[in-house]
Amino acid sequence: MSELMTVLKKNVREYGMYIALAAIMAVFTILSKGIFISSRNIANLLNQTGYIAVLAVGMTLVIVIRHIDLSVGFLSGFLGAIAAIALTQWNWPLWLTILFVLALGVVAGLLTALPVASLGIPAFVASLAGWLIYRGALMLVTAATGTIIIPNEAFNAIGNGYIPDILASETFLPGVHKTTLLLGAIAIVFTIFGQIADRKRKIQYKFEVSSSGLFAAQLIFISVIIGFITWILAGYNGLSWTIVIMLAVVLVYDFITRRTVLGRHIYAVGGNPEAAELSGIRVKNITFVVFASMGFLAALSGILFTARLKSATPQAGTLFEMDAIASAYIGGVSAAGGVGSISGSLIGALVYMSLMNGMNLLGTDISLQYIIRGLVLLLAVIFDVMTRKQKA
Amino acid sequence: MNDNILEMRHITKTFPGVRALNDVNFAVRRGEIHCLVGENGAGKSTLMKVLSGVYPHNEFEGEIILNGKKVAFDGIHDSEEAGVGIIYQELALVPEMTVYENIMLGHEIRRGITVDVHEMIKKAEELLKRVRLSINPTAKIKDLGIGKKQLVEIAKALSRNVSLLILDEPTATLNEDDCENLLDIIRMLKMQGVTSIMISHKLREVLSIAETITVLRDGQTICTLDRRNDEVNEQVLIKHMVGRSIENIYPPRISKPEETISLEVKNWNAFDPKLGRKVLNNVNFYVRKGEVVGLSGLVGSGRTELARSLFGNPDKYEISGDLILKGKKQRFSHPSQAIKAGLAYATEDRKANGLILIKSIQENISLANLQGVSKNGLINEELDKQTALGFVDSLSIKTPGIHQLVMNLSGGNQQKVSVAKWLFVEPDVLIFDEPTRGIDVGAKYEIYNIINDLVAKGMSILMISSELPEILGMSDRIYVVANGTITGELDAKSATQEAIMRLATQY
Numbered sequence: 001m002s003e004l005m006t007v008l009k010k011n012v013r014e015y016g017m018y019i020a021l022a023a024i025m026a027v028f029t030i031l032s033k034g035i036f037i038s039s040r041n042i043a044n045l046l047n048q049t050g051y052i053a054v055l056a057v058g059m060t061l062v063i064v065i066r067h068i069d070l071s072v073g074f075l076s077g078f079l080g081a082i083a084a085i086a087l088t089q090w091n092w093p094l095w096l097t098i099l100f101v102l103a104l105g106v107v108a109g110l111l112t113a114l115p116v117a118s119l120g121i122p123a124f125v126a127s128l129a130g131w132l133i134y135r136g137a138l139m140l141v142t143a144a145t146g147t148i149i150i151p152n153e154a155f156n157a158i159g160n161g162y163i164p165d166i167l168a169s170e171t172f173l174p175g176v177h178k179t180t181l182l183l184g185a186i187a188i189v190f191t192i193f194g195q196i197a198d199r200k201r202k203i204q205y206k207f208e209v210s211s212s213g214l215f216a217a218q219l220i221f222i223s224v225i226i227g228f229i230t231w232i233l234a235g236y237n238g239l240s241w242t243i244v245i246m247l248a249v250v251l252v253y254d255f256i257t258r259r260t261v262l263g264r265h266i267y268a269v270g271g272n273p274e275a276a277e278l279s280g281i282r283v284k285n286i287t288f289v290v291f292a293s294m295g296f297l298a299a300l301s302g303i304l305f306t307a308r309l310k311s312a313t314p315q316a317g318t319l320f321e322m323d324a325i326a327s328a329y330i331g332g333v334s335a336a337g338g339v340g341s342i343s344g345s346l347i348g349a350l351v352y353m354s355l356m357n358g359m360n361l362l363g364t365d366i367s368l369q370y371i372i373r374g375l376v377l378l379l380a381v382i383f384d385v386m387t388r389k390q391k392a
Numbered sequence: 393m394n395d396n397i398l399e400m401r402h403i404t405k406t407f408p409g410v411r412a413l414n415d416v417n418f419a420v421r422r423g424e425i426h427c428l429v430g431e432n433g434a435g436k437s438t439l440m441k442v443l444s445g446v447y448p449h450n451e452f453e454g455e456i457i458l459n460g461k462k463v464a465f466d467g468i469h470d471s472e473e474a475g476v477g478i479i480y481q482e483l484a485l486v487p488e489m490t491v492y493e494n495i496m497l498g499h500e501i502r503r504g505i506t507v508d509v510h511e512m513i514k515k516a517e518e519l520l521k522r523v524r525l526s527i528n529p530t531a532k533i534k535d536l537g538i539g540k541k542q543l544v545e546i547a548k549a550l551s552r553n554v555s556l557l558i559l560d561e562p563t564a565t566l567n568e569d570d571c572e573n574l575l576d577i578i579r580m581l582k583m584q585g586v587t588s589i590m591i592s593h594k595l596r597e598v599l600s601i602a603e604t605i606t607v608l609r610d611g612q613t614i615c616t617l618d619r620r621n622d623e624v625n626e627q628v629l630i631k632h633m634v635g636r637s638i639e640n641i642y643p644p645r646i647s648k649p650e651e652t653i654s655l656e657v658k659n660w661n662a663f664d665p666k667l668g669r670k671v672l673n674n675v676n677f678y679v680r681k682g683e684v685v686g687l688s689g690l691v692g693s694g695r696t697e698l699a700r701s702l703f704g705n706p707d708k709y710e711i712s713g714d715l716i717l718k719g720k721k722q723r724f725s726h727p728s729q730a731i732k733a734g735l736a737y738a739t740e741d742r743k744a745n746g747l748i749l750i751k752s753i754q755e756n757i758s759l760a761n762l763q764g765v766s767k768n769g770l771i772n773e774e775l776d777k778q779t780a781l782g783f784v785d786s787l788s789i790k791t792p793g794i795h796q797l798v799m800n801l802s803g804g805n806q807q808k809v810s811v812a813k814w815l816f817v818e819p820d821v822l823i824f825d826e827p828t829r830g831i832d833v834g835a836k837y838e839i840y841n842i843i844n845d846l847v848a849k850g851m852s853i854l855m856i857s858s859e860l861p862e863i864l865g866m867s868d869r870i871y872v873v874a875n876g877t878i879t880g881e882l883d884a885k886s887a888t889q890e891a892i893m894r895l896a897t898q899y
Contacts (some may be wrong), residue, residue, distance in 0.1 A: 201774075261762040261769050268759055277706055277814070278737065278745055280728035330639035338750050347864040 003214055012387050017332065017347045020380070024351060028358030036358055039235035045350075045357045046233075047159070049270075050242035051076070051184045051304040053349035055324035056331065057253050058297035060345040063328055064270040066337040067116060067123035069291065070321050071130025072298040075108055077317025078138040080306030084148040087155060092156050102299045109295020110288060117287040132320070142314040149311045159307030162237040163244065177238025184230025188223045195219060195237045242304055246346075249297070254342040266290060271338030310361060326373070327352045330380040333387075351376070395424040396457075397556055397587050398443070405438055405447060412438045413452070414611040420556070420589060420604070425582055427602035428591045431633055431860065435611040436591045440558050443472040444478040458556075476548030478558040481565075483541055485533045485548075492516035492529035495548045503621035519547040522584070523577050539570030543577065550586075557581065559590045564692045575601050593690045594803060595626045595897045607632040608844060610719045626894070634860055634889035642865030643841050647848040649683035649868055651768035653719075654852040655735070662701045671697040671709065673877040679821060679852045684843060686867030686884065687856045688892050694876035695856045696740055701822045703737035704730040707828035718820055731760060740826040740856070741809050749799035754780040756798050756809050761817045779898060783812035787842065804835025822846070825856045840866060860889045872896050 004315065008015060023366040028036040035041060042158050055072055062069045079101050086097040090214050112130050117123040150156060167178035181307070195218075233239060268276040269286045277283050301320065331348025333340030355376060359369045398420040401888070405413040413435045420426045428436050441447050443456060445465030456463050466472045485494050493557055494649055495516045501508045518530040523543045533541060533588055540576045542562055559578070563571045575608050578588050578601065592598050598605060605624060607614040614632050617624050654824045655678065662672035674695055679685045683893050704727035715722050717733055724730040730737070739746040757780045758765045765776040780794040791801060798809055807827070814822055827843070828836040843866060857863050863870055863884075870882040872895035880895040 106637075109592060209466065259771055259773070261766045264755065264759070264762055265750065268748055268755075271750050272745065274745040275739075275748055276759075278739060279704070280704075280724060280725050280726075280731040282728060282758075338748065 003211055005215075006216065007115070010345060013183055016383060016387065017330070017351065017380075021347055021351050021354065022247070023312050024354050024358070028354065030360065032358070032361045034140065036230070036361055039232050041361065042229070042232045042359070043236045043240060045353060046246075047193045047242045047314060048309065048357060049349050049353040050126055050246040051248050051301040052320065052323045052327060053346055054249050054297050054301045054304065054350045054351060055320055056327035056345040059324040060255075060328045060331065060340050060342060061326075062123070062294050063335060064148050064338060064340050065266060065269055065290050065334045066273070066335070067287070067290075067323070068127060069109075069130075069294050070127040071108075071134055072127075072294060072301075072324065073317040073320035074131055074134035074138055075105070075295065076298040076302035076305065077316070078134045078141070078302070078314075078318055079105055079108075079317070080302035080316050081138055081141050081148065081312040083155070083303055083306055084312035087150055087152050088148060094152065097155075098303060102296055105295040105297070105299025105302075106292045107295070108298070109292040112295070113288045113291035117284045124157070125251060127216055134317075138316065139314050142312060147189055147311050147313045150306070156307050156310045158241050158245070159309070161241050163241065163302070165238060175235070175279075177234040177236075180234040180238035181230060183239065184226060184234070186282060187230075188226050191222055191226065192227050195222075198384050217218065242308070243388035245304065249300070250342055250346050257342055262371060267268060267338055273337075316347070320361055323352065324349075329384075330377060332384055334384075348380075351380075395422045396420060397459060399457040399756045400439070401455050401457070403439065403442055403452060403456075405442055409559040412611050413425055413442070416454075416608070416611070417614050418606060418613060423582060423585065423587055424603045425601055426580060426592065426604045426606065426610065427598045428495065428589060428599055428606050428627060429593070429595070429633060430608035431820060431858070432581055432613075434608040434633075435720065436608055438558055438611075439608065440478060440589070443471070444476055444558060453595070462784055464761075472552050472554075475553060476558065477552055477554035477556070477564060479542070479545050479549060479560065481561045485541060485545060486825055487534035488532065490530050491527060494533055494544060495529075495551055497548070499551060502830070515551065516679065518546070519550050520544075522581075523547050523549055524580070529547045537570075539566050539573065541568065542570070542574060546577065546581075550581075551692055555585070555587060557586050558587045559588065561591050561593065561692075563592060563594060571597065589682070593897060595629055598629070599624065599626065603856070605629065609633060616778065617792055624743050626897070627890070630890050630893040630897075634893055641837060641840075643837065643844060644728060645684075645844045645847070647682055647844070647846075650681040650850075652681040653678050654681045654683075654717070655679040655854070656714075656716040657702065658713070658714040658716070660698070660701070662697065662707075662709035664707065664709050665696075666707075671876050672701060674833040675713070675873075675876075675878055677881070679854050679866075681820075681852055682847045682850050683868045684847055684855055684866055686863040686870040687854055687859075687873060688755050688863045688870055688896060689873035690858065690896050691858065693873045693896065695873050696825060697876070698873065699737055699854075699856060703727055703731070703735060703823060706757060710756075719879050728803070731817055731819070734820035735823070736760075736814040736817050736821070737823040738810050738814050738825060738827070740829060742806055746810050747798050747806060747813075750797060752795045752797055753760070754791065754794040757783055757812045757816055760813050764816060779816060780812075783809075783815065787812055788838070802831075804831040807831055807835070807839060808842075811839070815846075819851065821852045821854065823854045823856070827855060828857075828862060830861070860892055863892065864889065874898050 025036065055076070059069065082104065083097050083101045086092040086100060112127050115126045116123045121245050163179060164180045165177050167182065169178065198211055199215060257266065265286050268279065268281055269283050273283050302317065305316060327349035328340065328345050329348070330351050331340070331344035333345065352373070355373055356369065359372065396419050398779065400416065400418040403413050403416040416435065416439060418439065425885040430436050440660045442452050445467050448466045449464035449698060463474055486497070490512050496512045501511045501515065513529050520529065522528065523546050525540060525543045525547065527536065527540060533544065536544065561576055566574065575597065578590065583590065590601070598815060603619050604614045604616060607629065612778055644759060656892060657675060657677055658673040660672060664671045675698060687695050700707055702715055705711060706727060717735055722733055724733070748759070758776050762771065765772055765779055777794060783789065784791060784794060789805050798806055801809065827839050843853060855866060864887060867884040868889055870884055870892065871878050872880045872882070872892055874896050879898045
């Protein structure tokens with residue numbers, strides 16, 4: 001037990017977010033008399049989180065290298081509208097539309113990075129210009145038609161559809177999405193084996209590891225969490241395409257940041273740009289890459305949101321950038337650079353969207369909702385700063 | 393009866409691990425111009441920071457008597473109040489503000505709740521007249537040359553009614569004419585009753601202006617020379633400044649340099665467009681395989697500028713000349729190219745631009761050579777750990793583990809991480825800027841042993857150092873830099889500290 005306490009104390013920063021998320025969910029579950037934790041609502045919550053989480057992942061890296069990108073909200077709105085136009089007016093096939101929009105996102109990101117990396121213009125200003133430009137562009141392309149309704153079912157499924165249940169059965173567990181359960185089980189197995197392999201290697205290198213008892217407890221805890229979420233989702237329609245895409249983005253970015261040379265370079269540039277430059281890292285190129293990834297994810301976010309609404313509106317994307325920034329900060333990213341994780345930002349986005357979803361369920365007045373979200377953001381950042389100080 | 397405006401008695405100031413000042417006594421007569429000289433790190437600037445309150449009175453031992461009264465300053469504000477003005481080498485002016493705003497900064501003249509612009513400009517004009525500077529008080533600081541900025545800084549000090557003016561290397565960045573002008577101003581202020589303490593490395597200038605000279609060495613007062621009684625010349629000063637024997641802290645080197653030349657630099661010039669002046673002027677030197685070449689020179693002489701201009705030129709100087717590495721003419725436009733070609737540079741300030749303090753030992757060691765631990769852009773975590781563990785072992789880096797953040801290590805161990813980082817690159821030539829700055833004697837000895845091992849394996853090392861004993865103890869050959877050019881080449885066996893100092897103070 002005392003070991004558990006020391007482990008908790010040591011990692012209070014990382015665990016803090018998970019605890020906060022669990023607490024928020026528990027409170028809403030009680031206040032809503034269980035509606036919050038229902039299969040339907042959790043599926044809804046995760047689908048809502050998708051387009052913000054995707055942005056938060058990109059924003060995390062932008063903040064890690066000590067910049068900011070304000071343009072991504074309206075950029076995703078604008079690119080969503082482009083997707084709608086390509087599908088409905090140009091009659092492009094779905095695959096071409098998606099590739100085109102994602103490519104446009106990359107180009108937009110590179111354009112934002114150009115003045116930042118080449119001329120040293122503050123990203124705040126450069127991306128504020130982008131904010132204005134894309135807002136205007138969005139109004140321009142929707143001016144003639146107003147809201148563009150998208151009749152393409154395949155496209156709309158990205159935001160509303162669920163993966164098919166290839167293991168459907170009327171006799172075994174009726175009403176439960178078996179494929180989702182299977183995927184959940186696979187995830188649990190992979191997690192357990194991955195953790196055990198990691199621990200073995202740590203022991204081999206004589207690194208400090210937690211006692212086998214605590215380790216087993218940790219494994220059981222993680223497995224139960226994954227199993228629980230899977231069970232809840234399987235009880236409704238199973239995994240949605242949005243959740244699949246969001247998880248894929250998180251896994252890929254988590255891998256890039258932790259396992260690749262590019263990831264090391266990004267965090268080195270954030271940690272000390274001058275030392276990075278003198279270690280042979282091309283800081284300018286890293287800046288371009290990170291903003292291009294942001295643009296790419298803004299495009300993806302635009303597709304998710306547009307598909308979810310089954311239409312493109314002249315207001316799409318309003319304030320998304322602020323939600324993404326708030327999520328990243330709640331997730332523990334530091335404006336001083338070099339610190340912040342992808343998984344943290346996912347949790348940050350979940351905390352932020354849980355608040356929104358929960359308060360909507362309870363019928364909380366929208367004005368109060370904003371105030372509470374503001375306070376939670378402030379608390380999260382204060383907690384982050386305090387625990388950081390404690391460690392130093 | 394002596395009339396001392398200032399007496400500092402038994403001043404001792406320690407930093408973690410270093411005793412910067414050790415029982416220093418320092419007295420200044422009223423109305424004189426008193427120069428403070430000594431090697432880099434002798435404690436001159438520290439002593440002046442003690443005096444001006446940068447280090448509050450509870451952070452050092454000893455007492456300060458100003459105008460016959462014991463004083464205890466808690467900050468610069470207190471010392472200013474008492475009539476002490478200090479002008480740092482890096483000027484403390486706001487470039488985007490006007491001359492008069494800068495002069496009156498923090499002491500604005502008010503009229504009601506607003507500032508009285510006219511009165512302030514009038515006051516600034518008077519002060520500018522006192523330093524014989526005829527510029528418009530509403531001009532912006534950023535539009536002035538460095539010499540004029542320095543005079544504005546003095547005018548600013550005068551606005552506080554200083555009776556004791558401290559100038560920390562005021563002429564280090566000035567050209568001949570501006571230097572002369574500044575010295576004239578200091579002499580004129582003396583007529584107006586201002587006492588001046590000036591820190592300077594330029595001995596000729598010291599001899600032309602000082603009435604009294606105090607020499608500091610290793611945080612101790614060596615002597616105070618009164619020009620009225622004592623015969624003082626450059627030789628005498630240099631002897632006092634360096635006068636110590638090289639202790640036996642340099643491990644002997646068995647290996648001999650080979651004949652092959654690894655690095656040669658010819659007619660190397662660099663112009664800094666940001667400063668608008670030439671920082672390097674026709675530099676020529678070479679380093680043999682397996683040789684340690686010492687690059688000596690005072691702070692600001694252009695040593696670091698030289699290193700950085702060779703190592704991919706991150707400061708974007710305009711460069712001309714030849715850089716020949718392993719017999720091949722090269723011109724690098726980014727540090728990554730220099731590293732690839734076999735040239736590495738360990739920076740003088742490991743905290744500011746050498747290491748990433750918030751990252752682990754493991755991440756820092758492989759940072760400059762991630763290709764070495766990765767395949768197709770994927771990091772081989774095992775190999776990365778093995779590499780870090782290998783260096784922690786071979787350089788005996790004291791740490792609980794390779795995941796330790798570099799910020800939690802001691803200076804010596806941080807320096808070893810920096811060394812490990814560059815060793816992993818396996819360079820042919822390593823430029824080592826201040827290899828032992830701010831680390832204790834034991835760690836120094838280990839660093840020296842590492843240097844010996846490296847040259848024995850055929851690496852060439854260009855060692856930049858401010859410490860003359862280190863230069864003499866570790867080098868095979870020595871170049872001395874002053875004013876952006878090489879003023880002499882010495883063989884380490886026959887070189888003396890005096891000879892180096894003479895070349896380093898040659899302008």
